Amino acid sequence: MQTSKQPITLAYSVDSDDLFMFYALLEGKIDTQGLVFEHQRQDTMALNELAATNAVDITAVSIRAYADICDNYLLLPHGGSIGVNYGPLVLSCSAMQPKDLTGKKISIPGFSTTAYLVFKLICPDFTPQIIPISPFEKTFEALRAGEVDAAVVIHEGNLTYKERGFHKVLDLGQWWWQETGLPLPLGGNVIRKDLGAEKIKVISALLRQSIAYALDNRDEVIDYLLAREIRKDPALNDRKLLDRYLDLYANQDTLEYPEAARTGIVELFERGLEAGIIDKPVTVEFAP
Numbered sequence: 001m002q003t004s005k006q007p008i009t010l011a012y013s014v015d016s017d018d019l020f021m022f023y024a025l026l027e028g029k030i031d032t033q034g035l036v037f038e039h040q041r042q043d044t045m046a047l048n049e050l051a052a053t054n055a056v057d058i059t060a061v062s063i064r065a066y067a068d069i070c071d072n073y074l075l076l077p078h079g080g081s082i083g084v085n086y087g088p089l090v091l092s093c094s095a096m097q098p099k100d101l102t103g104k105k106i107s108i109p110g111f112s113t114t115a116y117l118v119f120k121l122i123c124p125d126f127t128p129q130i131i132p133i134s135p136f137e138k139t140f141e142a143l144r145a146g147e148v149d150a151a152v153v154i155h156e157g158n159l160t161y162k163e164r165g166f167h168k169v170l171d172l173g174q175w176w177w178q179e180t181g182l183p184l185p186l187g188g189n190v191i192r193k194d195l196g197a198e199k200i201k202v203i204s205a206l207l208r209q210s211i212a213y214a215l216d217n218r219d220e221v222i223d224y225l226l227a228r229e230i231r232k233d234p235a236l237n238d239r240k241l242l243d244r245y246l247d248l249y250a251n252q253d254t255l256e257y258p259e260a261a262r263t264g265i266v267e268l269f270e271r272g273l274e275a276g277i278i279d280k281p282v283t284v285e286f287a288p
Contacts, residue, residue, distance in 0.1 A: 006036075007036045007037065007038040008035055008036065008037050008038065008057045008058065008195075008203065009037075009038050009040070009055075009056040009057045009058070010022070010025075010037045010038065010039050010040070010056070010057065010058045010059070011039075011040045011041070011042060011047055011050055011056045011058070011059040011060065012039075012040075012041060012047070012059065012060040012189075013041065013042065013043065013044055013047060013060050013133075013187070014041050014042070014043055014133070014134045015133075015155060015156065015249075016156065016225055016242060016245060016246065016250075017081060017245065017246055017248075017249040017250040017254075018041075018060055019041075019225060020214050020221050020225065020246055020250045021079055021207075021210060021211050021214060021250060021254065022039065022207075022210055023210070023213075023214050023221045023224060023225075024209070024210040024213035024214060025037055025039075025206065025207070025210040026039055027224070029210075029213055030206065030209050030210060030213060032206060033202060033206070035202070035203065035206070040056075043109075043132045043133045043134040044060075044062060044109055044110060044113055044132075044133055044154065044187070045109060045110030045112065045113065045130070045132050045133075046132070047059050047060055047061055047062075047065075048061050048062055048065040048068075048110060048112040048113070049112075051065060051069045051072075051073060051190060052065070052068055052069055052112075054069075054072050054192065056192075057191065057192050057195060058076075058189060058190070058191045058192070058203065058207070059189070059190060060079070060187055060188070060189050061187065061188065061189075061190055062110075062112055062113040062114045062115075062186070062187055063080075063114045063185045063186060063187060063188055063265055063268060064112055064113055064114040064116070064117045064268070064272070064278075065112040065113070066188065066190060066265075066282070066284070067269055067272070067278045067280075067282045068112065069190065070282055070283065070284070070285065072192060072193060072194070073190035073191060073192055073193060074190060074191055074193055074200065074285050074286060074287040075188050075189075075190055075265075075284060075285065075286050075287065076188065076189040076190060076191055076204055076207060076286070076287050077204070077208075077256060077257055077286045077287060077288070078189070078204075078207060078208045078211055078254065078255055078256055078257070079188060079189035079207060079211065079254060080185055080186075080187065080188045080189075080253065080254060080257050080261060081185075081186045081187040081188070081249040081254070082183045082184065082185050082186065082249075082253045082254075082257070082258075082261045082264075083172075083173035083176075083183060083184040083186055083248070083249075084173075084177070084183040084184075084253075085173060085174055085177040085183075086171060086173040086174060086248065087115075087118070087171060087172040087173020087174070087176065087184045087186060088114075088115040088118075088119075088152055088153060088154040088158070088171075088172045088173070088186070089152075089153050089158045089161065089168050089169075089170070089171055089172070090106070090119065090150050090151070090152055090153075090168070090169040090170040090171075090172070091143065091150060091151050091153055091161050091166040091167065091168060091169065092143070092149065092150040092151075092166065092167050092169050093143055093144065093146075093165075093166060093167070094167060095167050096149075096150065096167065096169045097169070098122065098123070098169060098170045100169075101123045101126060101149075101150055101169065101170075102123060102125050102126065103125055103126060103127075104126055104127070104149035104150060105126070105127045105129055105147075105148045105149050106119070106123075106126045106127065106128060106129070106148060106149060106150050106151065106152060107128075107129045107130070107131040107139055107142055107143075107147075107148040107150075107151040107152065108128045108129070108130060108131075108152045109130070109131065109132060109133050109152065109154050110130055110132070111128070111130070113154065114184070114185070114186045114187065114268070115152050115154045115172060115186070116128070116152065117268065117272050117277055117278075118172045118175070118176060118184065118268075119152050119172060120275065120277050121271060121272070121275055121277070122170070122172070122175055124275070129142075129147070129148055131148075131151070133154060133155045136155050136156070136157050139151045139153060139157070140157065140164060140166070143166065150169055152172070154186070156241075156242075156245050159241055159244060159245055160241070172184065173186075176264075180264070180267055182260055182261075182263055182264040182267055183253075183258070183260055183261045183264050184264060184268075185257075185261050185264045185265045185268065186249075188257075189207065191203060191204065191287055200287050200288065201287075201288045204287050204288055208255065208256075211250075211254055211255050212255060214250065215250075215251075215252070215254075215255060218246075222239065222242060222243060222246070225242060226239060226242065257286075262284070262286075265284055266284055269281075269282040269284070
């Protein structure tokens with residue numbers, strides 16, 4: 001393939017699982033066949049907005065956001081964050097039942113996030129307040145200050161909420177599993193269609209190789225994450241907690257979407273359309 005010297009822009013989230021996936025590419029552990037990648041990291045809402053303006057070649061997005069960008073981007077067949085009977089949590093300062101959330105002020109990580117879509121399916125009547133996921137502590141500060149009644153949390157703080165004194169009201173992934181019997185596809189990586197079929201095929205293979213490297217060299221990548229990252233959640237300086245988080249969202253399902261997860265994407269869009277949260281039917285197209 002004739003490679004271009006123009007860098008390929010690659011954006012991904014501040015979460016550890018995304019850096020885990022792209023470690024090999026970032027640190028030169030694999031042969032990029034002459035392609036040069038420009039890396040940038042943003043919070044989930046910002047990534048969704050980048051994709052909505054067609055501003056980057058490859059980016060991690062919420063699966064919900066794909067409904068808005070499917071004319072310009074393909075979903076890559078790898079890099080998915082998939083919850084199998086688990087997912088984002090709804091947290092509160094005091095014990096609540098899911099029915100108590102109706103009419104309450106709830107923080108969300110953004111209107112284009114999958115977590116918002118699923119929560120809206122469960123609780124159509126609430127007042128949303130957007131709190132981006134970075135810095136992580138902002139959500140917890142808003143809860144403690146009583147600025148919101150509950151919070152939809154999509155980051156690693158889901159593993160440390162008990163130590164922080166919060167209560168779990170609802171697990172969105174468990175609710176989805178009980179409703180559909182399907183895993184909940186939360187996030188994925190997309191690539192611009194106008195890069196052309198040949199380049200897309202090469203890039204897709206490289207990204208899959210980067211994920212495979214991380215899975216095969218897990219301890220090496222975890223060492224890197226612990227040494228390099230200024231932990232967004234200090235509790236996750238604990239190796240066991242980081243390892244547990246990666247077990248949830250950087251695993252063999254990340255290397256290739258299982259068929260059930262692909263079905264889950266279609267189901268998510270159909271339910272969102274029926275509820276009026278998504279405004280048009282979505283055709284899901286995967287890159288090679």
